[in-house]
Amino acid sequence: MEAVVQNGFCIGCGVCSGLCPAKVLKMDFNKYGEYNPFRSSGCLDKCKLCLQVCPFYSQAEDEDSLARTTFGHIAGIKHRKETGYYIKSYVAYSNVNNHRTNGASGGMATWILETLLTKNKVDQIVCVTPNNDAERLFRFAMFTDVEFIRHSAKSAYYPVEMSSVIKEVINHEGRYVIVGLPCFLKGLRLAQKKNKRLRERIAFTVGLVCGQMKSKHYTTYIASLAGINSKLKKVDYRGKSPQKPAGNFFFYCLDENKNE
Ligand SMILES: Cc1cc2nc3c(=O)[nH]c(=O)nc-3n(C[C@H](O)[C@H](O)[C@H](O)COP(=O)(O)OP(=O)(O)OC[C@H]3O[C@@H](n4cnc5c(N)ncnc54)[C@H](O)[C@@H]3O)c2cc1C
Incomplete structure (x- = not known):
């Protein structure tokens, strides 16, 4: 603590x-x-x-040392400093x-x-x-x-x-x-x-790749930007539109009063 x-x-x-x-x-x-x-x-x-x-x-113990113990002995394993240990990459x-x-x-x-x-x-x-x-x-x-x-x-x-x-x-x-x-x-x-x-x-x-952790307040904040200020029941941070590139995702939320 x-x-x-x-x-x-x-x-x-x-x-x-x-x-x-x-x-x-x-x-x-x-x-x-x-x-x-x-x-x-x-x-x-x-x-x-x-x-x-x-x-x-x-x-x-740091990640490199942990990875060495876990994967270092595997036959054919490769290593790059950018990626750590890997067998194949796709x-x-x-x-x-x-x-x-x-x-x-x-x-x-x-x-x-x-x-x-x-x-x-x-x-x-x-x-x-x-x-x-x-x-x-x-x-x-x-x-x-x-x-x-x-x-x-x-x-x-x-x-x-x-x-x-x-x-x-x-x-x-x-x-x-x-x-x-x-x-x-x-x-x-x-x-x-x-x-x-x-x-x-x-x-x-x-x-999973991770760029950042979010707090619980992040969701409340973006829901409020979308006009929803009551308790949320459901959220989707990565809504996809068939007409748009996958990287252009949208935020969706539903509150307890069924506002979307
Ligand atoms: C907090 C966070 C930050 C991220 N930052 C980046 C980034 O900066 N750059 C980048 O390229 N990718 C980032 N990702 C990863 C990216 O959003 C996708 O999760 C990843 O590309 C996998 O996509 P997919 O379609 O293969 O996964 P899907 O087939 O959609 O499956 C996702 C799996 O991840 C699990 N999951 C969802 N959220 C979490 C979580 N918080 N902790 C543990 N497991 C979870 C789900 O249960 C599901 O099994 C981040 C993910 C999270 C959760």
Whole structure:
């Protein structure tokens, strides 16, 4: 709390909260509309696991070193300083199941998740999905059904946190794939070093490029620019028009009074 959160470095991933052995870290919104851990009493002072798994703790292992341990030994793996480790690199879009039309970009994230499930490489998909709660419009969730994965396509420019899914993975056997922003996945890799179940059960991670995190207030702000000031039920940050280039996307929202 002192080193990371109070200095404004916390990204709100929830890895610390998911792993805390004393269960004293609870994720909630701070006054800026960002997720932070909040601490109750009972912290095991000498434990420090929260710091060891924090992607923004200055003394945590860095991405290059984590990647070397995870991927460096794979036969045929290549490395460039711009990209890190890779086997092959593609530019692609999905041309099946309306992934591209319904996706944020080319629908490849949804295609990869679906393929891992249907080819029996994983048992559960962990992704971000719309949530029926005006105070938490999106959340991380687990699915075993392709329809739910498709329903979760597109980008949520909204805070989400992983504490509950980390606990679920620890408590339930299975092979999981988790989609996330790079700093979240860094936290997860650090957590895997500390927790054998996470190491064994998280079979794949799917990273999204990230230019920036948004606070919860960002959505309220752009909805108000569109003339909607009441509680929101649904938002789409990446609406696509068939007549326009995919990069020219629009914002859509629906409030509780059915104003759009
Ligand atoms: C906060 C944020 C910032 C981004 N910034 C950039 C950028 O600057 N430049 C760039 O090129 N791309 C950026 N992206 C990625 C881009 O918006 C698309 O998500 C990506 O190109 C994948 O598109 P797709 O059509 O393959 O994904 P889709 O097939 O639409 O699937 C997207 C998947 O991502 C999951 N997801 C959505 N939101 C989140 C989230 N917040 N955290 C974890 N998982 C999520 C969904 O559940 C879904 O499974 C950003 C994404 C996010 C969420």
